[in-house]
Amino acid sequence: MTSADDDEPGPTEWRTGPDPVGVGPWPGGPDAWPDDPRYDPELLAAGDRRNVVDRYRYWRREAVVADLDTRRHPFHVAIENLHHDANIGTIVRTANAFAAAAVHVVGRRRWNRRGAMVTDRYQHVHHHPDVAALLAWARGEDLAVVAVDNAPGAAPLETAALPRRCVLLFGQEGVGLTPDAVAGADAVLSIAQFGSTRSINAGVAAGIAMHAWIRAHAAV
Template sequence: MTENEAGPTEWVAREEVGVGPWEGEWPADERYDPELLANGDRRNVVDPYRYWRREAIVSDVDGRRHPFHVAIENFQHDHNIGTVVRTANAFAAAAVHIVGRRRWNRRGAMVTDRYQHLLHHEDVNGLLTFAATEGLAVVAVDNTPGSQPVETAELPRECVLLFGQEGPGLSAEAQKTASLVVSIAQFGTTRSINAGVAAGIVMHAWVRQHADLAQAW
């Protein structure tokens, strides 16, 4: 079956992603990885980072990370954390904080956790201590009474965007101690939005308010 003959729900084999072995004389720049130059680079990275060592990529991103952090409560093994990490990586968040259980399903991160700073806190108090030490405002995201619509709220530039788990949402302690609580406007029948989707919406709201779009790829 050709690509044109494939039905709407059928997959067709695609060319392998990434690039093959480096052609021509190898670059002398130490940021390049000899193994990748020899064998090709099939990683999930943007083209400007092709063939670079992982450490070189992280160092380069560190020079232009945004001053917002992302935190998600993980008291019941939330499966959305991988998606949150992947999105935080796409928006160059300063770090992702896992609050509660240390272990989480990394499949949804699509290996982006290798390039994203990750921190763990046993409980909300640990996260709040970190935020206070770093001078970061805590912005809780939940559709609770009294929350401000994120579509019109002014998000602090240096902050921690704190998300709850799928289902129970943010813990009462997190809501009580946050300096700002925002919600996402909804117009349908569902009571809540998937935590991974919600994180992407709010991170993008921060980007629209504070990011220098000239630095985007």
């Protein structure tokens, strides 16, 4: 397993315009700055326009990651990346929102970061060259692998008991999970659909499955 965080630069973290989000410079100037190493002097001086919750305003990025690491949930998310799937950014953003332990990109190393909205700076993202490598890593970490795909014989996600320590594994948009991924998973679950489309967007499917885990195991 290797980190994929620095494989490709993400979009700028600062937002500008007539109505910027976030907060301006710390009131009172440098003399009023908090004496806390978690705070970033540049952000205190210029303001914090990042896509972060209020508790992390003005914090250094490293401090935000360190704090998140103390309360991440014990589920991981993995997606096969065979053709530079554009959904990976959305999955990273959602995984960050639900405090997933990590996101794992399987196959191609490079992925489109635009949909992540810079959350990849705070979310651990790792790379595995193929499904076999991911499965070997999961076994070593004692994590159940739960494949999510509307494949024949899949059990309904809506009635399944998701393991607390697990990897939620998703396939490439359009083609779904590879046969090796389905064969190597501990369980294969499907998301109930009632319309005419054969499948739902991979990023949406991942969000549904992650929220199912949250409903089952997270304290809210």
